[in-house]
Amino acid sequence: MKNERVTVIDIAKAAGVSKSTVSLVLQGSPLVNDGTRAKVTAVMRELGYVYNRGAANLRQSGAKSKILGVVVNDLTNGFFAELAVGVDMVVQSAGFVQFLSNTSESLDRQSEVIASMREHGISGLILSPARATTAADLKPIVASGIPVVVVVRNVPGARVSSLVSDNQQGTFAGVQHLVSLGHRQIAFLGGFNDTAVFEDRLHGYRAAIAACGLEPADALIIPSAPSRAGGVDAVGRALATDIKPTAAVCFNDAVAFGVCDGLRAKGLEPGKDFAVVGFDDVIEAKTAVPALTTISVDPQAMGRRAAQLLLKQINAGKAEAESIISSVRLVVRSSCGATDADPSVKVETGL
The missing domain is CATH 3.40.50.2300 (Response regulator)
Known part of the structure; x- marks a missing residue:
């Protein structure tokens, strides 16, 4: 079941506890003893479960997330700063805000920041993948139903949209x-x-x-x-x-x-x-x-186009993969x- 769409019920069954106990662990409740908390946490880690804290808050308020994640592999390269500016031009006018993070080519860091962004309820993700990123690395976020657009570097086999240059x-x-x-x-x-x-x-x-x-x-x-x-x-x-x-x-x-x-x-x-x-x-x-x-x-134009592609999928309510190769001169x-x-x-x- 690892990396599939894991639910609280799945966690409860695997840990041998009730659904309400899992919920208390997720909320950090002091009513759960340390042994049970450790067992439930270990099962969540094993099954690849990510608690979407932002989504939980939104469910309580009835609102929808207006946050987009932007994760790049090397923010010290001016190209990616310009790409992020292009993204911001589009998402800001659409009423969204971007969370920007840099992985410095680390797969572990990439997994951490994507999991953190999911926990805070992002509505979509633009990703310039770290070196050696595979389709398996993106499987958890793809399975969650969050739209993803990869830019600059493609990820073969990943069921996500891509935007690369010629x-x-x-x-x-x-x-x-x-x-x-x-x-x-x-x-x-x-x-x-x-x-x-x-x-x-x-x-x-x-x-x-x-x-x-x-x-x-x-x-x-x-x-x-x-x-x-x-x-x-x-x-x-x-x-x-x-x-x-x-x-x-x-x-x-x-x-x-x-x-x-x-x-x-x-x-x-x-x-x-x-x-x-x-x-x-x-x-x-x-x-x-x-x-x-x-x-x-034209990195700013690439950022604008990536944002437009992501917003199109968010507004459509489904993540249909598109592959675009942009022209160069x-x-x-x-x-x-x-x-x-x-x-x-x-x-x-x-x-």
Whole structure:
């Protein structure tokens, strides 16, 4: 019965106590002795039961929850802050409030915060899953009937809605652009190689390398943490290879910023000595020096769309799974070496 829709009656039967005793335990009543409380609590843990404290309060008042959960895997990445802003734009106007939490890529933390949000009666959940999240990890909240939208990273087999960007097309366009600027040794830098997003973006990179008639070089595919520090590390390793890359498509903008830092540390100027393309188009991409060429996902728009999808399911009263792949576009700025002097390339400048 673990991870199914467990009821108070199920708990009472498994623990060999009455339904009213289970209710007293849930309410923290001093009328229950410690031994019984420990036995009931152990059964609840074993069966995966979550007491929806918020829902209980709402049943007493006759109201409905106006709370949505938003759980992301890395709030230190500006992408997710912008995504949360997009979510808030939609849910606030609909009379909801979001509870935001960060998992730092921890599955245990993710389980804890989702259980806590369920206990407080959320009406729906937007989740950017931690690494290695499986359909089984989401089974308890799916079984509860709470609508869920996963964003950025898909979870194969999970019966939830998903909203991801066109990762393959994005890196394909990035490589094509660098080839059009004359580059032939192009690296793919950053990202955890055990995530579906990494696989998709790497697939687009490999496909573009083949389509452009370039020789593939596995030595130029360098995973790292999808962070600024990860970018510094990845470009250092790339420049140490026998194949000397002159350009890179990065897993995300955070990695791209780190690549620029790493290049400068080695006396190379991004956009002049080495071309850099990011992925995401966070706010800082436009104001960075040099301004970052990147694959634009528009994180705020993704947040708005995820919120709209979730509210649609909440209003419909049922969680029917939908899968959406949002389009991306190449935004050319200075970090790739393109300039206004290139007549075939439109370079975005100014604010």
